[in-house]
Each structure stands twice: as C-alpha cells, then as structure tokens.
Amino acid sequence: MQIEQLNSMTKARLMVLDANAAVQVAALSLSKPGIGLVVVCDDNGAAAGVLSKSDLIRHLTGAGSPTPPAAQCMDFRRVQSGMVGLGY
Secondary structure, eight states: OBGGGSOHHHHHTOEEEETTSOHHHHHHHHTSTTOOEEEEEOTTSBEEEEEEHHHHHHHHHSTTOOOOOHHHHSOHHHHHTTOTTTTO
16 A cells, blocks of 8 residues: 555644655654654655654664763753643
C-alpha cells in the first residue's frame, strides 16, 4: 500500500519522512502534538518502517551520541508560562 492511498482522516495525523532525512527532521515531526510515530518511506514512496519517540531517545542515548546539557534541550516556554510545579 502506498501512503497516498490512506484515507484523509488517517493521513491528517500521519507524519511521513524520507529514509534519508536527518534525525533532527524526525525529531521535529515527533515533537508535534498527537504525533508519536513517523512512517519512514523509501525512494519509491513505500513504507520502509516506522520511527517512534522511543526509537529516537534510544538513538540519542546510545554510545557515541552527542551529549548536550539538559538545559540546551528543554522547553523554556513552560517555565515562562508559570507551569513549574504542576507536574510538567
């Protein structure tokens, strides 16, 4: 089945990524609300596999991965909006 054949409701919530896309592009797709899985497609547009948030975390925590400080990765908007201490 080609990605283009999915119904419109499913397609609206589906993120599709080229197999050669950078990890940062995948992370940006996975950071969108309601998206927990990205379909990775080959050069022909066929699904080659899926990438989840857990897959991305495993990749970033694997041996040889860059290790930036947590402050470099966190979302400052939550602190600025007064959500500190609310379990976020």
